[in-house]
Amino acid sequence: MCLDNEINMKTRLFETFVEMIDHIPAEGILKAIDLQHEMLEADLRYKRATETVEVLSILCFCQFIKAVRDDERVFPVMLPPGHVEFYRNVVTRLIEADKLPIDGRDQFDGTFLPGFVEALACN
Numbered sequence: 001m002c003l004d005n006e007i008n009m010k011t012r013l014f015e016t017f018v019e020m021i022d023h024i025p026a027e028g029i030l031k032a033i034d035l036q037h038e039m040l041e042a043d044l045r046y047k048r049a050t051e052t053v054e055v056l057s058i059l060c061f062c063q064f065i066k067a068v069r070d071d072e073r074v075f076p077v078m079l080p081p082g083h084v085e086f087y088r089n090v091v092t093r094l095i096e097a098d099k100l101p102i103d104g105r106d107q108f109d110g111t112f113l114p115g116f117v118e119a120l121a122c123n
Helices: 003-008 012-022 026-045 053-069 081-096 104-111
Strands: 077-079 112-114
Touching (some): 012 053, 012 081, 053 104, 077 081, 104 112
């Protein structure tokens, strides 16, 4: 099955993540992201979840946030455009709240490219 079909299907994971992050103060976002990262990795490890576009997208964002906080770099990743837009807004909120360094925005733009990798779209 092509991941294009999966992208078009509405699932609740990304929507739930967006709602959670949108409704907490910037000061709580980093902790929420850390917890989400731990839960998703555990869900994958114990086969409670599968590697969907949404799961991989959220994991990539969580890993990016950790890398920025640890002053590390990550390889560029292509994600669905709607996800990139949301993540960019989160990074902006975190920078404005002094929770991420100002160069976090440049790192973000160098890491996340709009769209999704064609080669990964179909098996």
